[in-house]
Structures are given as structure tokens and as C-alpha cells.
Amino acid sequence: MTEIPEHLLKRSQARRAGGDAPAEAGAAAATPATTTAATPAVAAPKAEVVPAGPPAAPPDIPVVAAYKARKKIPVWAMATLSILPVWMFMYLRALTPVTAEATGPLGLGAEIYAGNCSGCHGAGGAGVAGGAYAFTENSSMLTFPHIEDQLRWVALGTTAYIDAGITIAGDPNREGGxxxxxxxxxxxxxxxxxxxxxxxxxxxxxxxRYVLGGAPEEGEEFELWCSPESPIFEALEAGTATFENLHEVFADSGVIAIGSVPVAGTTAEG
Ligand code: HEC
Structure with a gap:
């Protein structure tokens, strides 16, 4: 427990034994008539002096003071923390790719290419040295100035062309060979x-042609064949036209026949 300092003890003992301190004695002397009343009045503070010392608790050590002065966690923090799992869920959902949501020929094409073509032609259409061609740097547009020739080539493949005696894929005057x-x-x-x-x-x-090759997504061919509103893509999806009769169904748009047998590729001029 807290020790009472020596000098306070002595003073209190002195008061009890020897009566009032000189100043108090003087005060008492100035009012002799009330001596009996004054004595307890003066004694009252005396009684207070002794207990007044000990209860003065020592100041907190810095760590405790800092602990008491710290900012308390507000009550609403618990409510906020409790929705953390919900937020986590939303965050993870937001991280999952949304490729499936892309629509139109390019949305479908990205999926088809990744699953069925990139194994040979490379991710991003980079191609393979000495193997399948790259599609970067507008290559498809150079090989097949008309999209119909590229569609026919992909549908029929190399062997059908060689068997039919057609030795060139696409434009015989292709820039770059x-x-x-x-x-x-x-x-x-x-x-x-x-x-x-x-x-x-x-x-x-x-x-x-447009994503890997980088052709600008605009113009007659893009609108007719590859845009999100492509009427040809819609007709193929709905089954109201096929590669066999597209040139008849879309005769007004000058579509070249694709058909089901190899045909020599057209040049940029026609
Ligand atoms: C098994 C490997 C393989 C797969 C899978 C493949 N290709 Fe090819 N592709 C080739 C090879 C090899 C050539 C070159 C053929 C040649 O020289 O006659 C080629 C050539 C092409 C060409 C001609 C390019 C040019 O500029 O001459 C196109 C267009 C093409 N492929 C599209 C596709 C598409 C679209 C797919 C997916 C639906 C696909 N390929 C899947 C191997 C593949």
C-alpha cells in the first residue's frame, strides 16, 4: 500500500499531541469566545489532512496512460466487419472473367479460337515457326482479301485444295508472297x-481478321459479317442460311459463293 511520507506523519502526530500549529493558535486566540466551537472547526481540516494524502494515486506509467487515452473501436465497426464475407464474395465474383458474356461473331470467335485453333496457330495468333501461319499484322486480310475465301479454306482444309489441284491458299498475288x-x-x-x-x-x-490481325472494326465487310449486328452471322445462327446458299440469300450484298468444293482464291481486285 501507499506509504505515508515521514514528514506528514510527524506533523500529524505533532498536532494531535501538542495542539494547534502556531498560526491556528493565533486564530483561536483572536476569537476566545468561540474557543470550544473553534477547536473542532479547526480540528476538522486536521482529520482531512491525513487521509487526503494517501488516496492521491500515483500517475499512470506511460503505457497505461496511452492505453487509457487510446481511441476506442467504435460500436458500428462490428456491424461493418460482419459484412466482410459478403464483400469477399462480391470481390471474387468480380474477378472471374466475363468472356462468356461477349456476344456476336467476335464473342463466339474468341471462344472457338481459344479452344480449337490456338493449339496450332498460337495464343494471340502468333503462329509457329515452320508451322501454322500467324494471324498478326493483318495477315488474313493479305492472304484472303475476301472473307469468303478464308471461310471456304477453313471449312475444307489443305488436303481438299491439294486434291482439287489448287496449289495456292488465297490470293496468288499476296503481298509478301x-x-x-x-x-x-x-x-x-x-x-x-x-x-x-x-x-x-x-x-x-x-x-x-479483326482481333488477332488488328484490322479496324469498321467498314462494309465488318458490318456485314463480323459486327455484333451482323445479319449474316444472325442468319447462320438461326439456320436461315448456310455456306451453301449465303450468296443467294445475301445476293444484294455481293456475297461470293463459298460452297463445299475448293475454289481458287480471289485477288484484292476481285
Ligand atoms: C492441327 C493444327 C491446326 C489447327 C487445330 C488449326 N489450324 Fe489452321 N492451319 C494449320 C496449318 C499447318 C496451316 C498451314 C496449311 C498450309 O500451309 O497449307 C493452317 C492454315 C490456316 C489458315 C490459312 C492462313 C494463311 O494465311 O495462309 C487459316 C485461315 C487457318 N489455318 C485457320 C484456322 C482456324 C480458324 C482454326 C480453328 C477453327 C485452325 N486454323 C485450326 C494448322 C492448324
């Missing part, structure tokens, strides 16, 4: 089976 069929390996036929619809092939080709 014609692509000789079979010279870089065999492009497997993608059409004519249940695995790919005509809309799938159009989507992949749109991906190769």
Missing part, C-alpha cells in the same frame, strides 16, 4: 462435321 498449300503443314478441314457450325467458323475467322 503467296501461301502455297501444304508448304507449312496441313490445315485440317473444319467444316462439314457436327463439331463446328458455319457460325462457329465465321466467328473464328472474324477473330483472326
Amino acid at each position: 503467296a501461301h502455297i498449300a501444304g508448304s507449312n503443314g496441313i490445315m485440317p478441314a473444319r467444316g462439314g462435321n457436327a463439331e463446328y457450325t458455319d457460325a462457329d467458323i465465321l466467328g473464328a475467322v472474324c477473330e483472326e
Whole structure:
């Protein structure tokens, strides 16, 4: 317990034994008539003096003072923390890719390309040295100035062309050199089976021309074949047209026949 300092003890003992301190004695002397009354009045403070010392608690050590002075966690913090799991859920949801939500030929084409073409042609259309061609740097537009020739090539594949005696893929006057069929390996036929619809092939080709190749997404060809509102893509999806009769259904738009047999590629001029 707190020790009473020596000098306070002595003073209090002195008061009890020897009566009032000189100043108090003087005061008492000045009012002799009230001596009896004055004595307890003066004694009262005396009684207070002794207990007044000990209760004065020592100042807190710095750590305790800091603890008492710290900011308390507000009550609403608990409510806020309790919704943390909800927030986590929303955050994780936001991280999942939304590719499935992209619509139109380019949305479908990105999926088809990633799942069925990138294995040979490379992610991002980078191509493989000595193997499948790259699609970067507008390559598809150079090989196939008309999209119909590219659709036919992908649907029928290298072997059908070689068998039909057609030795060049696409434009024979291709800037940078014609692509000789079979010279870089065999492009497997993608059409004519249940695995790919005509809309799938159009989507992949749109991906190769506009996304991987980097052609500007505008102009007549883009609007007609590859834009989100493409009427040809819609017709292929709905089954109201196929690669066999597109040129008839869209005769007004000057569509070239795609068909189901290899045909020599057109040049940029026509
Ligand atoms: C098994 C490997 C393989 C797969 C899968 C593949 N390709 Fe090819 N592709 C090739 C090869 C090899 C060539 C070159 C053929 C040649 O030289 O005759 C080629 C050529 C092409 C060409 C001609 C490019 C040019 O500029 O001459 C196009 C267009 C094409 N592929 C599109 C596709 C599409 C679209 C898909 C997916 C639906 C696909 N390919 C999947 C191997 C593949």
C-alpha cells in the first residue's frame, strides 16, 4: 500500500499531541469566545489532512496512460466487419472473367479460337515457326482479301485444295508472297462435321481478321459479317442460311459463293 511520507506523519502526530500549529493558535486566540466551537472547526481540516494524502494515486506509467487515452473501436465497426464475407464474395465474383458474356461473331470467335485453333496457330495468333501461319499484322486480310475465301479454306482444309489441284491458299498475288498449300503443314478441314457450325467458323475467322490481325472494326465487310449486328452471322445462327446458299440469300450484298468444293482464291481486285 501507499506509504505515508515521514514528514506528514510527524506533523500529524505533532498536532494531535501538542495542539494547534502556531498560526491556528493565533486564530483561536483572536476569537476566545468561540474557543470550544473553534477547536473542532479547526480540528476538522486536521482529520482531512491525513487521509487526503494517501488516496492521491500515483500517475499512470506511460503505457497505461496511452492505453487509457487510446481511441476506442467504435460500436458500428462490428456491424461493418460482419459484412466482410459478403464483400469477399462480391470481390471474387468480380474477378472471374466475363468472356462468356461477349456476344456476336467476335464473342463466339474468341471462344472457338481459344479452344480449337490456338493449339496450332498460337495464343494471340502468333503462329509457329515452320508451322501454322500467324494471324498478326493483318495477315488474313493479305492472304484472303475476301472473307469468303478464308471461310471456304477453313471449312475444307489443305488436303481438299491439294486434291482439287489448287496449289495456292488465297490470293496468288499476296503481298509478301503467296501461301502455297501444304508448304507449312496441313490445315485440317473444319467444316462439314457436327463439331463446328458455319457460325462457329465465321466467328473464328472474324477473330483472326479483326482481333488477332488488328484490322479496324469498321467498314462494309465488318458490318456485314463480323459486327455484333451482323445479319449474316444472325442468319447462320438461326439456320436461315448456310455456306451453301449465303450468296443467294445475301445476293444484294455481293456475297461470293463459298460452297463445299475448293475454289481458287480471289485477288484484292476481285
Ligand atoms: C492441327 C493444327 C491446326 C489447327 C487445330 C488449326 N489450324 Fe489452321 N492451319 C494449320 C496449318 C499447318 C496451316 C498451314 C496449311 C498450309 O500451309 O497449307 C493452317 C492454315 C490456316 C489458315 C490459312 C492462313 C494463311 O494465311 O495462309 C487459316 C485461315 C487457318 N489455318 C485457320 C484456322 C482456324 C480458324 C482454326 C480453328 C477453327 C485452325 N486454323 C485450326 C494448322 C492448324
